[in-house]
Amino acid sequence: MADIKLFNISGEVKEYQSGTVTLEKELQTVIEANMEAFFGVTFLASEYRTTDGGRMDSIGIDENHCPVIFEYKRSMKENVINQGLFYLNWLLDHKDSFKVLVIEKLGLKAADNIDWTMPRVICIAGDFTKYDESAIKQMNRNISLIRYKKFDNDLLMFEHTNENVATAIPENTTISNKPKATDKTFAEQMASADKEIKTLYEDLSNYILSLGDDISETHLKLYVAFKKIRNIVTVVALKKKLIINLPIDVTTVTFEEGFSRDVTNIGHWGCGAVEVHLKNRADFEKAKVLIDRAYNEN
Template sequence: MEKFFGVKFLKSEYTIANGRIDSLGLDENFCPVIFEYKRSINENVINQGLFYLDWLLVHKADFKLLVLETFGTDASDKIDWSLPCVICIASDFTRYDEHAVNQMQRNIKLVKYKKFGKDLILFEHLNAPKVKPDLTEMIVPSKTASNKKRSEKTFLQQFECATPKWQNIYLTIKDYILSLGDDITENQLKLYVAFKKARNIA
């Protein structure tokens, strides 16, 4: 997981009330990641992943406890719920799968794998989700306006407070990074923006 997707492994076969999540992890931006593996073409792994994602958002305390037990307090305090992700891995997807994911506006990634003998495997990222973060997760409680530290401001607050000159510099850099490839996504998190392929590039 960490080598190919930049995700630290938490647990596999994680049992919940109405099912079992194939694998759980935490990405390099401390966002929760669900992995679902599709063994046959008729499995509806996307709906399954979506169900597990909704379950996770309702049971944040359970996930935080798992992170606490596995990686400790520092990691559990950094969990960012603004952009959780589902990664569906299969030997193939139908065109209907890709269309459905693009319509959902959720952070669901389709990854196709192909094995070459015993030693080589190819991972092909079929989509680059364009999703907006959950803005309710980006509200940071403040003490007083005069007492607010820079580190307490969300990315959106910092961007809105920046002068037009700095906003234009940011937008120019953003446009350049996104022009480097169709597989690059902009992940707007609570405190910053991460530009990613399989892993962060900026």
């Protein structure tokens, strides 16, 4: 990791001394207690046992209803990536076990919403080798490498080092916030959208990705999520418009009828209570201010 220096500039300038926490347990405990704040993931279990005698360090479910496995790298020699992939493959073969866990922790409704198209592994370490970063590019699985650094006693930094986004895994059943036989996958949505909407989506995608090299575009079953460590924009396509959702404080937004609305208490796909409708280029240009906010505030 490049040497990152952190200073307190209130009064006399003071450099915070960096270090590590005692991997694995101290860092694991902090992350499990604050998984939602750090990564947008709801914590489900620690040291989750598999039927072959293994133990996943931490397991949760993210804001897109996809399973997430956390593995913590204790030493530079440990192959935490292969370990995480092994557990991910086990999980894909034991979906019922994960569903039971979700039912126990979050209830039947949350279990019915599980999306198996984009399960992922998050590997966390003080550092990764160049071989680690190269290896994940060769794998058709969703893997994130995240470095951490601790400053003094109360500052913890995460650096999203690298991410591999794989092709979505096909599902045989429709899973959504409100399952219906008529629900279209995002691919089907785009196939039936007008040509102008397809072009608008390409412009939207290019704009969001241009905001920073820390953004990835993930095609889920029913929508597309643009995310850093957590979602910043989600997109649903209709024939005549795109619907985007943004995780912005609704009390800071002036809503405009026909263009934007507060969906805090309204069922919707995607993540974020600020919903914006893009019917044309003018709507897109107007929405850029909110998209920029979503990027900078999340």
